[in-house]
Amino acid sequence: MDIKPIKTESDYEATLVEIEALFDARPESEQADRLEILVTLVEKYEADHHPIPAPEPIAAIEYYMDSRGLTRKDLEPLLGTRARVSEIMNRKRPLTLSMIRRLNRDLGIPAEILIRSYAVDHAA
Numbered sequence: 423m424d425i426k427p428i429k430t431e432s433d434y435e436a437t438l439v440e441i442e443a444l445f446d447a448r449p450e451s452e453q454a455d456r457l458e459i460l461v462t463l464v465e466k467y468e469a470d471h472h473p474i475p476a477p478e479p480i481a482a483i484e485y486y487m488d489s490r491g492l493t494r495k496d497l498e499p500l501l502g503t504r505a506r507v508s509e510i511m512n513r514k515r516p517l518t519l520s521m522i523r524r525l526n527r528d529l530g531i532p533a534e535i536l537i538r539s540y541a542v543d544h545a546a
Contacts, residue, residue: 425459425460425463427463428463428464428467431471437460437464440460441457441464444460476534476535476538478538478540479517479540480540483511486530486531494511495507500524500528500529513540513542513543515542516542517536522536
């Protein structure tokens, strides 16, 4: 099979080209096995060299709302009154632990994202 670790950006680019050529590999074939191994190597290289940072909490909530067709009104049972939802979403007030728990439980937003610190504008 002659597969080697991805150590450089040029190794990475060459592996991506090879993966693209193997996309239509027949399942359970030697080419499919090669594709699986190369994808694993690329995932490791990308995790080490091109990590995607976790979103900040409000951006994550906005994404979950958008992807599920939710409105701010839908957040009221989780965050409080309409005014409280507005304060949270406009970054005027931070999320509380109980809000984080409800968002995690009811929307499935990972708690490790919701507990991240983010800028809150207390001045307004």
